[in-house]
Amino acid sequence: MSRVKTLGQFIIEKQAEFPFSKGELSRLLRDIGIASKIVNREVNKAGLADILGDVGEINIQGENVKKLDVFANEQFIAALSVGGECCAIASEENEHIITIDNEMSKNAKYVVAIDPLDGSSNIDVNVSVGTIFSIYRRTSLAGLGTNEDFFQRGTEQVAAGYVIYGSSCMMVYTTGKGVNGFTLDPSIGEFCLSHPQMKTPKMAKTYSINEGNYVHFPEGVKKYIKYCQEEDDATNRPYSSRYIGSGVADIHRNLLTGGIYMYPTTAKSPKGKLRLLYECNPLAFIIEQAGGKATDGTKRIMELDISELHQRTPLFLGSSEMVDMAGEYMNTYAEVPTKND
Ligand code: P6P
Numbered sequence: 001m002s003r004v005k006t007l008g009q010f011i012i013e014k015q016a017e018f019p020f021s022k023g024e025l026s027r028l029l030r031d032i033g034i035a036s037k038i039v040n041r042e043v044n045k046a047g048l049a050d051i052l053g054d055v056g057e058i059n060i061q062g063e064n065v066k067k068l069d070v071f072a073n074e075q076f077i078a079a080l081s082v083g084g085e086c087c088a089i090a091s092e093e094n095e096h097i098i099t100i101d102n103e104m105s106k107n108a109k110y111v112v113a114i115d116p117l118d119g120s121s122n123i124d125v126n127v128s129v130g131t132i133f134s135i136y137r138r139t140s141l142a143g144l145g146t147n148e149d150f151f152q153r154g155t156e157q158v159a160a161g162y163v164i165y166g167s168s169c170m171m172v173y174t175t176g177k178g179v180n181g182f183t184l185d186p187s188i189g190e191f192c193l194s195h196p197q198m199k200t201p202k203m204a205k206t207y208s209i210n211e212g213n214y215v216h217f218p219e220g221v222k223k224y225i226k227y228c229q230e231e232d233d234a235t236n237r238p239y240s241s242r243y244i245g246s247g248v249a250d251i252h253r254n255l256l257t258g259g260i261y262m263y264p265t266t267a268k269s270p271k272g273k274l275r276l277l278y279e280c281n282p283l284a285f286i287i288e289q290a291g292g293k294a295t296d297g298t299k300r301i302m303e304l305d306i307s308e309l310h311q312r313t314p315l316f317l318g319s320s321e322m323v324d325m326a327g328e329y330m331n332t333y334a335e336v337p338t339k340n341d
Contacts (some may be wrong), residue, residue: 007033007171007182007191007277017177024085024105024136025159025175028110031083032133033171033191035075039116039131040169040184042071068123069093072131073118081105086112087138088145090309092278092325097309099144100176110158111138111149113278119246128166132250134282135159140228150309154281154302161282164252174254174289179255181262195256200292202292203321204258205239208250216267220297220330228328247274251283251317255290272314276306280315293323297330 005013011026018025073093080086084104089095092115100106115132122129135158138149161173169184171191182196193234207247214222228239242259246252263274274280284294284301294301294317304313316326 003222004185004190005193007193010182010193014175014177018175020338024109026133027320028080028085028112029161029173031079031085032076032112035072035079035158036090036169036171037184037189037191038075039068039072039163040165043117043129043165054064067120068293069117069120072120073114076112076114076116076131076133079239086110088149089114090150090277091116092118092275092310095310097145097150099146100148100266102120106144107142111136111145111298113150113282115275115278118248118279119258122244122246122318128164128249128252129261130165130252131163132248132279132282133161134278134285147309150277151306153305154276154284157281157285157302160250160285162248162286164248166249167290167312168251170194170252172255173287176285176289179286179290198255200287200290201254201258201319202291204254204319205236206242206254206259206323207239208241208243208254208259208318209243209262209264210243210245211264213264213268217264218330218333218335219311220333221264222324223263223333224326224329227325247279247283250286254318255287255292258319258322260315260318260326261315262316263327265312265314269312273312274315276301276304276311276313280313280317281306283315284318287317291320292318293320295323296328298327298334308321311323320340 011029013267015026081100087105087108088097088111090113113134118132119129136152140146140149159175163171170181170298172181179198181198182191183194185192230237265272280301287294296314298318316323
């Protein structure tokens, strides 16, 4: 039986590949792994809340019952705050950045952007949800982290990853040298290497999009969806439509089997729904390291400028040839802004 390699062992092994590394990034990834295991434990028993006699805000243990995304946010903030390797956190759950002002952390060289529990509305219906994280070197010289530490293009990311809380709990991350997946073995409480050097197929036949927004999609998206639905044996069409409504789950499936995930502009989200800093950039880093692509329909996600913590962008992400094809349709049918736009 091949020897199991835990996340901790893998991180230390890979640390040796960074000659000047003093282990800070390794410890940061370890801290994220610890919080993920705690969140996984709570996500897995979420459905039991009622059975356990949870009544309103106070459960049978007399503890405050928190919404799981609030709980998850607190776990990651706590783990990153005591770990000493991160000086500031930008979270989907917090309007402003959280600066970590303890002696160890305030001069730490990294900042972390995180969506602690993406797709959390799916928990009540037992659909997989996920955590998405992105790590940058701070640009401020010392002292408390600042907003500007987060206003860096995705190409500046040091590491990025997601955790999917599904039929099994997996952590998938990259530090720019490929993508590796680790599955949590509950019997030993360790993430174990299960998907080394993950690569996404250049072409596949799955497209993921909320077609309920069809009427308000850009013309190029409408035309691409129709292309996916046409019958053509030579190009394996029609494709299959697969949309879970939980981005990490859709994107994880497409990473493994190939496909394209699209969240274009809609009437309700004229700038797109997904957030550049803690959703699109980390997912883009991962998919590019796995051989895929990520754009906003025309421009590479990781080259977009960012000036707001919760800035939104359209997202086209997945198999490179599918993202290219969608981009061709977007360019061909680009809408010229009208005078009153
Ligand atoms: P809609 C979850 O809220 C999320 O950010 C992604 O994880 C998911 O793909 C998308 O939004 C779902 O949005 O508008 O289709 O329900």
